[in-house]
Structures are given as structure tokens and as C-alpha cells.
Amino acid sequence: MVTKQSRWHGRVEGAQANCAVPGCDGPGEFKAPLQPADFDGPGAWRFLCLDHIREHNAKYNFFDGMSPDEIHEAQSPLGGWERPSxxxxxxxxxxxxxxxxxxxxxxxxxxxxxxxxxxxxxSRFSKDERRALDVLGLGEDADRHAIRQRYSGLVRRYHPDKNGGDRSHEGKLTEVIAAYQLLRKLPAFA
Structure with a gap:
């Protein structure tokens, strides 16, 4: 499987080919484009060894063939925004x-x-009240009986006395109790 190694950016680990430069027997571990990208597709690649990829990158100049005005426009923070979408x-x-x-x-x-x-x-409930209903796992159509029943079940599930002294669910138990205390006082559930 071909993967990318973190030490050398762009290195293709497991590449089987030799360097594409004639006369070089080094392993071709780095991808280099055959021609500049024209953004119409992935383009064609060749594999080069470390020394030849360094040479290739040293020769690369994005601004080659551009006028000073085109270079200034390409370096502008707004460069590219003028294109229609x-x-x-x-x-x-x-x-x-x-x-x-x-x-x-x-x-x-x-x-x-x-x-x-x-x-x-x-909604007939505020944001905090809807969050409290979510904590109990209920919808806005719940009634007082459903809230009480769900609260009792969750307290039994998360209470340390029912879990052999395991206190890992104390945070969830606190949320359930606070949610119930908020909801039981609402006029909608009177």
C-alpha cells in the first residue's frame, strides 16, 4: 500500500519505480508533474529521487512568464475573487x-x-428547557408523567448505589437531576 511518510513531505512510501531521470538508479519516491498544472484534471506525474526532486523544485517558478502587473494581482489578498462562480x-x-x-x-x-x-x-419552551428535555431524552410533547418516569429510570441507572459504587456517571446524574428540577416547576407540566 502506498502511504505518505511525515518526515519527507510528498514522499510516496512503497513506490516501486526508479527515478525517471535517465541514468539515475535511485528510488523514485517523490511525485513531480510533467508539465505545469492547468487545473483541468489531475495531470501527469513522474517519480524522482530525493536529489532530483530538490533540483526540480529549485527550478520551479510560479510567476515565470508573468508581467509585473500580473504578479502583483496574483499576490493580492483578493486574487481569484474576480472569477465568476x-x-x-x-x-x-x-x-x-x-x-x-x-x-x-x-x-x-x-x-x-x-x-x-x-x-x-x-417553541413553547426556552432554550434551557429544550436542553433539559434532551437530557432526559424526551420531546416537546412529553407530559408530567413521562418526565417523572424517565427521571426515575435515569436516576436508577446513573446513581452510584445502583452501580456498585462506580462514580463515573456522577456528571450525567447531576445533569439529569438539574433537568428534572427545571422541568417539574414549569406551568406546562402542572
């Missing part, structure tokens, strides 16, 4: 949401697919 495909997607429907821009981005109005329904 492709539009995203709209097939299979709902129309984009209105930004005004969302308080958080990231919600608008994730709301791009699916029924936006269904997901935008306000």
Missing part, C-alpha cells in the same frame, strides 16, 4: 427563504430546504 442548482429545493423571517442568518441558511413555515413555529 457557478449558481447553485435549484432542482429539488424549495424557494429560498425571506431573510426577514429569521432572527439569526444561520437559521435562514439552514432553512433553505424543507418546509420553512413548519420549522419556524415558535
Amino acid at each position: 457557478r449558481r447553485f442548482a435549484a432542482n429539488g429545493a424549495d424557494p429560498p427563504p425571506k431573510w426577514s423571517d429569521f432572527a439569526d442568518p444561520l437559521d435562514a441558511i439552514t432553512g433553505r430546504f424543507g418546509n420553512i413555515r413548519e420549522r419556524a413555529k415558535p
